Structure formats: C-alpha cells, structure tokens
Amino acid sequence: MNIFKTLAIVLKSENWRETSKILTLFSQRFGKIKVIAKGARDPKSRLAGNLELFSQISIVFYKKESTDLHLLSQVDLIQPLPKIQDDLKRFSYASAVTELLNKLTESEEVHPGLFNLTWETLENINEAPQNKLDNYLWAYVLKLASNLGYRPKLSACISCNKKEALSGEYLFFSSEQGGIICKNCVQEGSFYLKLSRKSWEAMKSLLISQNSYLESLTLNKKQISEISDTILSLLEYHAHLPKSLKSLEFWEKLAEK
Ligand SMILES: [Zn+2]
Structure with a gap:
C-alpha cells in the first residue's frame, strides 16, 4: 500500500x-x-x-x-460551496456536472485540465445568477466532451469542410458524424438534429467561452433545449451516455409545478 x-x-x-x-x-x-x-x-x-x-x-x-x-x-x-447546498436549482445543476463527469470518466484515468474545469464550473454554479446557470452547465458539457475526445465540429461542414455552405436560418447536426452538416451533404434517411442559427452560434462560443462571456450571454428556452439536445445526443451516440440526466430531470419536474 x-x-x-x-x-x-x-x-x-x-x-x-x-x-x-x-x-x-x-x-x-x-x-x-x-x-x-x-x-x-x-x-x-x-x-x-x-x-x-x-x-x-x-x-x-x-x-x-x-x-x-x-x-x-x-x-x-x-x-x-454552501449556496449549492441551500438552493434546489443550483443543487440540480451541480449534480448534473458531477453526474456527467462520473459517467464519462473511468476510474483512475488521469485527465489533466478536468479538475480545474470542473471546480471552476461548480464555483460558478454556486455564485452565478440563477438565470445564467444553463450557460455555465452547457459550456462545461461542451468542454468536457472536447477534453474526452468528443469535440463536435461546428465551424464548417463535417462532410465537405466548407464554411460558406452553412447558410440559412436552420442548420443540421449529425450526432453520428459529430458535427454540423451542410445542405449539400445531408443524406436522405439519415437522422439529423435541427439547430437554429442562434443556437449554433452560441454553441461555437460556449465551446471556447471565458467566464466574462458566460456572464453576459442570454439564451432563451428554445436555444437551451436545442443546445442541450445536440450535445447530449452526441454523447449518447459516442459515449453511450443515457440521453437524459437524472439530476436535471428532477429539477425540470420541480420547475413545472
Ligand atoms: Zn457539406
């Protein structure tokens, strides 16, 4: 020993x-x-x-x-982190962070960078205004996925690599291929998630975001749900993560009441 x-x-x-x-x-x-x-x-x-x-x-x-x-x-x-202990919403979001980290990493596998990233996120969930908690959570999930090798390709089409083909109000995301796909490369019979331009742009920023950006970003419900669906379906496909997070389901049920 x-x-x-x-x-x-x-x-x-x-x-x-x-x-x-x-x-x-x-x-x-x-x-x-x-x-x-x-x-x-x-x-x-x-x-x-x-x-x-x-x-x-x-x-x-x-x-x-x-x-x-x-x-x-x-x-x-x-x-x-006492505020997390006293606030159900903060507690649910912090639980989502630890649930994901626990499910996506193997025991005794060293991941440089993840300790600081996780701690910084938990501190932000402890301190940030309630309406910004989603920003910190989804920025974390995107960065966690990237750190573990599941970084989604968002800057150009995953298939033809062209940027200019990503036009229009909506874009398509392929969980299987792990990125945004342009209209020319979309294949009939394949499954894609639809992403509004705003959500796509927010996702690109979340992936590389600093705290100052996350403090000022405002996402509406639809954008949050598009972003979370996209990233969770990517992790479901490649990392065999269950599509929904127990900790967030709990909060959503509570918030509906
Ligand atoms: Zn393409």
Missing part, C-alpha cells in the same frame, strides 16, 4: 455499513477514485463534516493495489 495526497472534489457519497461512507471523488492527481471513509458518519470522527457533496477537499489516502476501493486516512476542507 502506498500513501498519497491530492486535492479532490466530492462527486458522490454513499452510506456503507453502520458508520462509514464510500465516496467517489474526482482528484487532481489520479482522476476519479473511490475511497472508503471508515467511521465518517460518527460525529466524533475526524473525517465527519468535511465530506459534503461538491466540496473541494485535500485528502491523504492509502492506495491499494488489489482493488479500486482505497482507504481514506485524512481530510481537510479546502472550500465548501
């Missing part, structure tokens, strides 16, 4: 036996890891209180060779 120290974000927490927890963490050094926090539900435990969902923590753990469930030894709370 080796002992390691790393920063990590709490993605998931499950109770285990009488007093323990099994945590799924996204760590800076090792990617996604699972650790058992023995006795963490005992209020007197030195692990208790520092393991809230979405928090950034610094951990020391024993890395076992024979299994992918490791032993948590020490936790320091680096930064909690």
